[in-house]
Amino acid sequence: MKSFLYITLFLVISSINAQGLKTELPYSEIPPYPKEYSATTVVARMVDGLGFRYYWATEGLRAEDLAYKLNKEGRTTIKTIEHIYELSKMxxxxTTKTPNAHTKKDSLSFEELRKATLLNFKKASEILLKAESLNDFKIIFKNDYGTSEHPFWKTINGPIEDAVWHSGQIAILRRASGNPFNSKVSVFSGKVRK
Known part of the structure; x- marks a missing residue:
């Protein structure tokens, strides 16, 4: 009887742990849009659109997709994903007024990179949705020579748009490596067609 109890307890704990590890990532669908238009809600929506595109560009990538590059001078898909992760941190x-410092790059697996990138997009979007104005946000760089601050405009035409660009590159690279983007994904509706 004791062994049955121990086995049952072990299975319950294992099941709970497995469920905890399997958290759903944001952006399998674009969240509902805000009721009001403002500068902050529009930029939040841009980040949500980026998150959705990135989610589906990276969903179901195989090892051969991650290693693929169009030519010997090109960047592999995994290097592009690493770059988008760095952009997501910027x-x-x-949005958190944290300086970007040149530090040693994080050594993360594909799954860790993907999750961290999507969570960064989600966090930025949530902060922007609650903000009154973009004037408080700046992109800040810090290095041995000092600190430089730039208006949020440069976040839009810099890391946000660069990440959109590179998400499109991932979609192209995965098609070229024989694993195309899910054709049921609608970037217009922000949903996956049935």
């Missing part, structure tokens, strides 16, 4: 740092 985006969220602008």
């Amino acid at each position: 985006i969220v740092n602008a």
Whole structure:
């Protein structure tokens, strides 16, 4: 009887742990849009659109997709994903007023990079949705020579749009490596067609 109890307890704990590890990532769908238009809600929506595109550009990538590059001078898909992760840190740092410092790059697996990138987009969007104005946000760089601050405009035409661009590159690279983007994904509706 004791062994049955121990086995049952072990299975319950294992099940709870497995459920905790399997958290759903944001942006399988674009969240509902805000009721009002403002500068902050529009930029939040841009980040949500980016998150949705990135989610589906990276969903279901295989090892051969991650290693793929169009030519020997090109960047592999995984290097592009690493770059988008760095851009996502710049985006969220602008919304949290955190300086971007040149530090050692994080060594993360594809799954960790993907999750961290999507969570960065989500955090930035949530902060922007609650903000009154974009004037308080700046993109800040810090290095051995000092600190430089730039208006939030540069976050839009810099890391946000660069990440959109590179998400499109991932979609192209995965098609070229034989694993195309899910054709049921609608970037217009922000949903996956049935």
